[in-house]
Amino acid sequence: xxxxxxxxxxxxxxxxxxxxxxxxxxxxxxxxxxxxxxxxxxxxxxxxxxxxxxxxxxxxxxxxxxxxxxxxxxxxxxxxxxxxxxxxxxxxxxxxxxxxxxxxxxxxxxxxxxxxxxxxxxxxxxxxxxxxxxxxxxxxxxxxxxxxxxxxxxxxxxxxxxxxxxxxxxxxxxxxxxxxxxxxxxxxxxxxxxxxxxxxxxxxxxxxxxxxxxxxxxxxxxxxxxxxxxxxxxxxxxxxxxxxxxxxxxxxxxxxxxxxxxxxxxxxxxxxxxxxxxxxxxxxxxxxxxxxxxxxxxxxxxxxxxxxxxxxxxxxxxxxxxxxxxxxxxxxxxxxxxxxxxxxxxxxxxxxxxxxxxxxxxxxxxxxxxxxxxxxxxxxxxxxxxxxxxxxxxxxxxxxxxxxxxxxxxxxxxxxxxxxxxxxxxxxxxxxxxxxxxxxxxxxxxxxxxxxxxxxxxxxxxxxxxxxxxxxxxxxxxxxxxxxxxxxxxxxxxxxxxxxxxxxxxxxxxxxxxxxxxxxxxxxxxxxxxxxxxxxxxxxxxxxxxxxxxxxxxxxxxxxxxxxxxxxxxxxxxxxxxxxxxxxxxxxxxxxx
Amino acid sequence: xxxxxxxxxxxxxxxxxxxxxxxxxxxxxxxxxxxxxxxxxxxxxxxxxxxxxxxxxxxxxxxxxxxxxxxxxxxxxxxxxxxxxxxxxxxxxxxxxxxxxxxxxxxxxxxxxxxxxxxxxxxxxxxxxxxxxxxxxxxxxxxxxxxxxxxxxxx
Numbered sequence: 211x212x213x214x215x216x217x218x219x220x221x222x223x224x225x226x227x228x229x230x231x232x233x234x235x236x237x238x239x240x241x242x243x244x245x246x247x248x249x250x251x252x253x254x255x256x257x258x259x260x261x262x263x264x265x266x267x268x269x270x271x272x273x274x275x276x277x278x279x280x281x282x283x284x285x286x287x288x289x290x291x292x293x294x295x296x297x298x299x300x301x302x303x304x305x306x307x308x309x310x311x312x313x314x315x316x317x318x319x320x321x322x323x324x325x326x327x328x329x330x331x332x333x334x335x336x337x338x339x340x341x342x343x344x345x346x347x348x349x350x351x352x353x354x355x356x357x358x359x360x361x362x363x364x365x366x367x368x369x370x371x372x373x374x375x376x377x378x379x380x381x382x383x384x385x386x387x388x389x390x391x392x393x394x395x396x397x398x399x400x401x402x403x404x405x406x407x408x409x410x411x412x413x414x415x416x417x418x419x420x421x422x423x424x425x426x427x428x429x430x431x432x433x434x435x436x437x438x439x440x441x442x443x444x445x446x447x448x449x450x451x452x453x454x455x456x457x458x459x460x461x462x463x464x465x466x467x468x469x470x471x472x473x474x475x476x477x478x479x480x481x482x483x484x485x486x487x488x489x490x491x492x493x494x495x496x497x498x499x500x501x502x503x504x505x506x507x508x509x510x511x512x513x514x515x516x517x518x519x520x521x522x523x524x525x526x527x528x529x530x531x532x533x534x535x536x537x538x539x540x541x542x543x544x545x546x547x548x549x550x551x552x553x554x555x556x557x558x559x560x561x562x563x564x565x566x567x568x569x570x571x572x573x574x575x576x577x578x579x580x581x582x583x584x585x586x587x588x589x590x591x592x593x594x595x596x597x598x599x600x601x602x603x604x605x606x607x608x609x610x611x612x613x614x615x616x617x618x619x620x621x622x623x624x625x626x627x628x629x630x631x632x633x634x635x636x637x638x639x640x641x642x643x644x645x646x647x648x649x650x651x652x653x654x655x656x657x658x659x660x661x662x663x664x665x666x667x668x669x670x671x672x673x674x675x676x677x678x679x680x681x682x683x684x685x686x687x688x689x690x691x692x693x694x695x696x697x698x699x700x701x702x703x704x705x706x707x708x709x710x711x712x713x714x715x716x717x718x719x720x721x722x723x724x725x726x727x728x729x730x731x732x733x734x735x736x737x738x739x740x741x742x743x744x745x746x747x748x749x750x751x752x753x754x755x756x757x758x759x760x761x762x763x764x765x766x767x768x769x770x771x772x773x774x775x776x777x778x779x780x781x782x783x784x785x786x787x788x789x790x791x792x793x794x795x796x797x798x799x800x801x802x803x
Numbered sequence: 804x805x806x807x808x809x810x811x812x813x814x815x816x817x818x819x820x821x822x823x824x825x826x827x828x829x830x831x832x833x834x835x836x837x838x839x840x841x842x843x844x845x846x847x848x849x850x851x852x853x854x855x856x857x858x859x860x861x862x863x864x865x866x867x868x869x870x871x872x873x874x875x876x877x878x879x880x881x882x883x884x885x886x887x888x889x890x891x892x893x894x895x896x897x898x899x900x901x902x903x904x905x906x907x908x909x910x911x912x913x914x915x916x917x918x919x920x921x922x923x924x925x926x927x928x929x930x931x932x933x934x935x936x937x938x939x940x941x942x943x944x945x946x947x948x949x950x951x952x953x954x955x956x957x958x
Contacts (some may be wrong), residue, residue, distance in 0.1 A: 224927055227940035266929035406884035409926030444831070444868055445925060485827055485866035488923065502825025504865040563886045563928035570929050601885065637885045637928075651888050655923070661865075766901070793894055793946055 215246070215299055218273040219286075220330065224266030226448070229287060233270045236291035244295050264326060264413075264571035265317055268310065274298050284310045313589055317568045320586045322549065324557050325533045326573045329417035334452050337459035340420040346465050348539035352428050353473040356539075361432040362388060365535065367543035369555035374400055374491070374528030375606070375632050375708070377554075377621040383525060386515040387433040390523040395435040397426055398519065398526045400496060401442035401449070404488035405604030406655065408635035410559040411529035413571050415442070415449040418533070419456035423479065425532030427465065428539060430477045433525050437478055441496055444483045453481055488605075488659035492707045493518075493526045495661065506661045507707035528633070530559055550576030554620035558631070564601075564638035565592045577618040580610065584638060596641040599723070603632025605652040605659075606712030608719025609645060628719040630712070644741035645724040646731055649716045650678040656713035667710030670701035674717060682742040686732040695721055743787045746802040752777045754799035764794035804843055811836055812847050820852045826862055830869055839870040875911045875918035877956045880935040884924030887932040891945065895932060896921065898946035899953065916957070 217237055221230040265271065268284040274294070275281075281304050283294065290308060297303050332339035340346070352361050366381030387395060399422060403411040415422060426438045442450055457479050460466045468476040482500050489495045490505040493514050499505035500519060518524025534556060538546045547555050554576040560583070563569045567589035574583060580600055584590070591597050599609040602619075608629035610617065617623050621631050639648065657671040677694055680686050698714035698721075705711045721728065730736050737745040750761070750770075757775040764770075769785045772778030780791065792800045815832045818824075829852075833844050840863055849856040863869040881887075881896050899919055903912050911918040927933050930942030934949050941952055 224929055224942075227927055227930055227933070227942045266927070269930075403926065404923060406888075406924035407886050407928055408924065409928060412926045445922060483827075483831065485831065485862075486868040486923075487866050499827065502827050502862070504861050561926075561928060563931070564889065569886075604885070635885070637889070639889065643889055648885075648889070651885070659923075788897070789894070790897075793898075 214275075216273070216275040217241075217299075218275070218330070220269055220271040225269045225271070228269035228285075230270045232288040233272065233286055233291060236288045237295070240291050240295040241299070244300050246295065246299055264330070264573075265314060265568065266571070267569045268314065271310075274304075276302070282310045282314065283308045284314065313568060317570070317572075317587055317589070320578075320582065321573050322557050322575045323573045324537050324549075325414060325421070325530055325559055326417075326571065328421070329413065332418065334417055334419055335455050337420060337456070337463060340418070344540065345420055345536075346424055346463075346471075348536035349424055349427050349465060350471050352431060352539055353471050353475055358388060358432045358434065361428060361539070364543050365432070365538060368538045368546040369543075369550075370531065370534055370538060370546065371554065371621065372528055373530035373534070373558065373634070375603070375630065377631060380527065380531055383515055383527075384429065384432050386513070387523045387525045390516060392523050394437075394522045395433055396519045396522060396524040397430045397433065397435045397438040398496065398500070398524060399426055399438070399440040399442075399529060399532055400491060400493075400526050401440055401446075401529050402484045402491045402496060403443060403446075403529075403633065404491050404659075405606075405633050405635050407561060407563055407601075407637045408604055408633050409561050410571060410634050412446050412449050414529050414533050414559070415446070416452055419449075419452045420460065421533040421536060422453075422529055423456055423460055423466070425527070425535035426479060427470065427477055428535050429525060429527060429532065431475050433523070435525070436476055437480070439480050439482050439500055439519075441482045441484055441490070441500060444485060450481065450483065457481070487661070488655075489661045489707070489709050492709060495707070496526060497524065504661070506663045507709075509706060530634070551618065551620045551623075553622055558619070558634055560619075560634045560636050562588055562636050562638070564636075565595065565640040565643070566590070566638040567592055574619070576620040577623075579616050579618055581615045583619065583636070584615070588638065591638065591640050593640075597638070598641050598643060599639045599645065601629075601637040601639060601648070601716075602635065603630040603712075603715070604635045605655045606630060606708070606715055607632050607635075608715045609639070609648070609723065610719075611723040628715065628722060630715070642739055642741070644682075644737050644739035645720045645727045646678065646682055646737075647739075647741045649720045650675065650682055652716040653678055653713070656709065660709065660713070664704075664706035664710060666701045666704040667706065667713065670697060670705070670710070671713050673697060674701070674714065678717075681728065681731045682737070683744045684731070684735045684742075686728075688732060690732065691721065691725070691728055740802050743789050746787055746789075747782065748780055748785060748787065748789070748791060748800060748802050749782075750778050750780055751799050751801050754797050756797055756799070758797070760794040760796065761791035761800055764790040766790060804847065808844075809847070812844055812851070816848070816851055820848075826854065826859060827866070830859065830863060834869060839873050842871070872911075873915070875915050877917050878935075878937055879917055879919045879953065880925075881919065881921045882925045882927070882931070882933040882935070883921040884926075884928060884931070886928040887924075890931045892921075892932045895934065895944060895946050895949050898950055902950055902953070917953075 219234045270286045272283045272286045328343050362384045370380045371377040401411050487505045490499045492507045495505040495507040497519050514524045550556050557573050559573045562572050599611050601609045614627050653675040657675045660667045660671050662668045698717040702714045730738050755777045762770040769781045819829045845859045932944050934941045934944050
């Protein structure tokens, strides 16, 4: 039996927000106070910082491994640490009441982890941890035993497709660049994760930065690049820090720099901070941004693989794509191609969020159905409300209704119902979500993020938003639906880049599957989900009202009246339908209809 | 321009343009130093580096990270990602702006104590809705909870 004790504290952004730093400090303090690190107990207690393991909703998660058995605690707070150390570590009795429940295991058991396999197990700030789980073995193997062409063939045979959205075959893309005769080439990691509701790239970098770096080294070797850039959002400070640390460690150990692993191949890696523009996720816009300009896309071809950064052949890959490269080199293309569906191989990391019980980061084999994802892994809809739709692909994707719940999730499957894989965000919506309002939200986003270079996107998204706003305010007319449809199709067909081409997707998919909600807004001037305030009437239910006066004080226009401890009333003539009274009431006495 | 400011700008120049860095990096450093992108700093750099000031303004106005006016002592960032949106971020923004008496397009309070802004997504969707005050992340917020949390910054 091993006498070694390991305490793992989840310290991703989710973990830190839930108090991970305080828990970590408490463990340091309590372990020392209990004398665990001393010779008395003859135990060695290691404190690790581990990255996200996916189940952020239960943070802070702590694993205590003692005597070879690992135990996981959920919702750990600073004040609980003293008892954990005393009872579990000193006395050897796990604290039953704080352990994770059955759902923690079902959440993980249905997944298949390649990219996330080591997240939550290794310390992202330690290259030794990465090396201990086979890190940089693929680099050694590729450089010592494979030619660049063989590396490309391997990635092609594996059938790996770009995980950033478009799903283009990575090996084929590398091949385009490899045949360019230019001496100077670049490889760029696109970590400008701009989709609202997506955090896979941040989590992968925070949890296992070396995996991304290793993918870049192998990619650079394959295409013949000597310089790489990681373009990452400035809003991800922790990920940036961990990348800097990882790059410095890799340089020190000789995995970056000249003559990597005693070969002739040399590669340097730099970080470029994005300055907050969604459109920079588009390849040509990203290139403009690295060059220091406004991040505006240009027409393709020429494709960046032929003419990219500073006019040189450039390969741009997404974080997850790059993190998949080393496992493919290590285990072989057949292994990877055996997972997934006919056209979509391997696994996909998904940020599963919204009105669902178990939110978090998951990894599934391609082809798993929406139903399995939402009910088996996600644990079903929060509060037992009714499922309405699942939104995939962020602002560029669509909303998928109940009738397609058995749809297998892969590139083609999602595309066939008018949505897309995108970067892998999945937001579950329930009966209390208004589809017109959600669509308006996405158009608000794309309108603001449109770079303004091409007319269809710049003006089209603005007009689409105006129509949607009109509808949610009860000013919609019957002809608006047809106008929305044709305008959305025009914007899709005539925009310059992916942002404009996909911006109308939310409109087109909700018009197709949730037309009745639009019609209710327009014809009956009602919002069936009770979201669009302008279409609601707020009133007070007399048997629930205790006369506390909270709603009266919250009302900005003094429309609520009533004496203390007596039933209050809302003057419908004065009411501006802001919903402040509804938020303020603690007794469910304010109703909306 | 004060001598002290000029020295700071010269130091930024040596760290950036002189080493081949681009103007996005320059602007990020100016903003780190002064809290916002000062117009006189752009003028100074335009002359020093012989780059048209319009080029700087083009970049500043393109990226949401840059600010052309001074910001408050406390930066309150409300996440407006999809999940935060459906879980009530708009109501939090309304409440905070109301409490801080921010009217119209204004983002910063008259006493320069608070700036309220939103961010597309911070990727912490599992603890939505999320509000970040300076560097502290508040998860699972409601208008009431956040209004209370903000009080501690008022002293």
